[in-house]
Amino acid sequence: MSEDGSGKKTKPAKVPTLSRKPTMSDVARLAGVGTMTVSRVLSGTAVVSPETAQRVRTAIEQLRYRPNEIARAFRGQRSKTIGLILPYLYDPFFGNCAHAVTRVAKENGYTVIIATSNEDPETEYGEVDRMLQREVDGLVAIPARQHDSILGRNLLGRTPLVVFDRLVADRTVDAVTVENLAGAQKMVDHLIGHGHRRIAFMGLSRDIFTINERFLGYRQAMQDAGLVEDAFFGCDSEEGTVAALKQKMASGNAPTAVFTSNTLATRYVLSAILHLGIRIPDELAFAGFDDFDMAEFTAPPLTVVRQPAQQMGEAATKLLIERIAQGEIPGTGSRVVLPVELVLRSSCGCTNR
Amino acid sequence: MSEDGSGKKTKPAKVPTLSRKPTMSDVARLAGVGTMTVSRVLSGTAVVSPETAQRVRTAIEQLRYRPNEIARAFRGQRSKTIGLILPYLYDPFFGNCAHAVTRVAKENGYTVIIATSNEDPETEYGEVDRMLQREVDGLVAIPARQHDSILGRNLLGRTPLVVFDRLVADRTVDAVTVENLAGAQKMVDHLIGHGHRRIAFMGLSRDIFTINERFLGYRQAMQDAGLVEDAFFGCDSEEGTVAALKQKMASGNAPTAVFTSNTLATRYVLSAILHLGIRIPDELAFAGFDDFDMAEFTAPPLTVVRQPAQQMGEAATKLLIERIAQGEIPGTGSRVVLPVELVLRSSCGCTNR
DNA sequence: CTGTTAGCGCCTTCAA
DNA sequence: TTGAAGGCGCTAACAG
Secondary structure (H helix, E strand, C coil), rough: CCCCCCCCCCCCCCCCCCCCCCCCCHHHHHHHHCCHHHHHHCCCCCCCHHHHHHHHHHHHHHHHCCHHHHHHHHHHHCCCEEEEEEECCHHHHHHHHHHHHHHHHHHHEEEEEEEEECCCCHHHHHHHHHHHCCCCHEEEEECCCCCCCCCCCHHHHHCCEEECCCCCCCCCCCCEEEEEHHHHHHHHHHHHCCCCCEEEECCCCCCCCCHHCCCCCCCCHHHCCCCCCEEEEEECCCHHHHHHHHHHHCCCCCCCCEECCCCCHHHHHHHHHHCCCCCCCCCCEEEECCCCCCCCCECCCCCCEECCCCHHHHHHHHHHHHHHHHCCCCCCCCCEEEEEEEEEECCCCCCCC | CCCCCCCCEEEEECHHHHHHCCCHHHHHHHHHCHHHHHHHHHHCCCCCHEEEEEEEHHHHHHHHHCCCCHHHHCCCCCCCCCEEEEEECCCCCHHHHHHHHHHHHHCCCCEEEEEEECCCCHHHHHHHHHHHCCCEEEEHHHHHHCCCCCCHHHHHHHCCCCEECCCCCCCEEEEECCCHHHHHHHHHHHHHHHCCEEEEEEEEECCCCCHHHHHHHHHHHHHCCCCEEEECCCCHHHHHHHHHHHHHHHCCCCCCEEECCHHHHHHHHHHHHHHHHCCCCCCEEEEEECCCCCCCEEEECCCECCCCHHHHHHHHHHHHHHHHHHHCCCCCEEEEEECCCCCCCEEEEEEEC
């Protein structure tokens, strides 16, 4: 196996300068041992005599050897990689989620492959496929619009999946969400407490799990107070939102308060309010779901439901890593629901500041 | 090679149900061909007779076969994977950058491995190492604080690297940035045009490339106008920023305008302004570097230098993919500098709205 | 046009 | 305590 079949000669020559990356057998040769010994030193799975181990470590350092993770993944089962799929990355909410996922993954020695679905189930499907081809050990995802998202066990075989922020139809999938319904309900109750009777809900689409849940929370609160609901879905453009709000305000029973489904809707509604010259909170009180960095610097500061984006990503990733560790797919998925928090600033009519 | 050496018997048995993932040789067996034929059908690198190709494709579909990308990466040189390292993901600016990177990567058939450095060079180093062990074909990165970032050729061997947003010391590295200096200079000129003589610069740290460049732009504008500079670095906490601004405002020559280095600084300065009850723009005019989603809804709407985050990520990724394609490291790195744009709202004293 | 051989770097299995 | 053999799934190189 060595170049010279005959010889137990002198010490192995000086550290060779390889153009290619050093491999385990380069290390083995330099240390004068077999590759298995190197492997064992690296993994610590078996006892190696101290001196041998030391020689190996020296060789590793001299060669600046790093195990080839691709080869490891190829050979064994585990790739120590998890896949992360979410709709967008430019949305700060999703950014926060992603940040937490990468952090927890790193803490546990996992590498993260990331991809965006753009809320498109086909794209999402394709990305799942790619990740599976990449042999990820597991997948964390914020599913695309719910009615179409095909995320589920059938797709994934024995690769664990944890969804968060939004649920999917397949109830065997682990999921981490927040109190969307209850949070919205509480906030609408708060608005009602301010004396409002005509409260509008403005949102994106009921096709998105969170939006729908929040709408249901709104509906519940309205019904419980004997009020009639007034919802608009389609806040996905400035014009559409302006038109919708304008119409509402011009009608005989204009709302005196509005509740938005998420930051994007908040943004468009705020813009519409500005365009139409409506004063907050006097003419129209405002509250939204999802806090954001500058919410206290808007005019006026915004009352919102705050949700723990990073905690969600963290919980989902930890759950996934557990699943990977235990190595089996549960018959029925876990459900974790994180609490939300009402942040009362002044757009709702509170006079905290 | 077939189970029965003697026979050119009947058609290959019914589609087997494998518990494991189908491999190329499963497909080959079902189609009654060699693995190379399957490989060729897949890659299209050589001519295969139409009928054979069709049989192979049918077998692929029946088995729902997907090539194992890990094996491919392991065998060949290319892993069709690029690494992306940035300081944080929760910062919308970085989120936008990351979004563009993932989009362009996907468009070109690349998978993205993502990691955050938290502005810490050691972490950054570790992540580069991990990615190299993962055999990425190339790396895109926003380097951690510049004086310490060790990103450079020496670290990377023959793996291409493109940095963006910030530069690194190693000038052989390709880089995409924006007009930080010129943009800041123009904005300060604008402030000067409003008649301000005492303009303060408030930022994070000169250790961050972009912040330093923007400061230099500020300095240039001030010098050119014969004004004396007044800079504060350390806007990384609410308290520190409040204290700094308070002191400035109380001094004999309080600034009449302030220019912030980035969104984080903007946030803290805005908060300080609110705390101190300062009126914008009458008592203190305001302008910042980096636009953000809600900048038009603050009180008053903020004048900012807008930078093309997504374009930067896009350009960097495209450049990297080119480098990977050409397969050689250039002796001297490309420099791409993208233009910025002044967005004049009203915090600077303009009365656009 | 198609198949065979060999080997990428690592680790499981078995033998010494 | 250590090493040798073998193979994971794929494709370059070389037959046929």
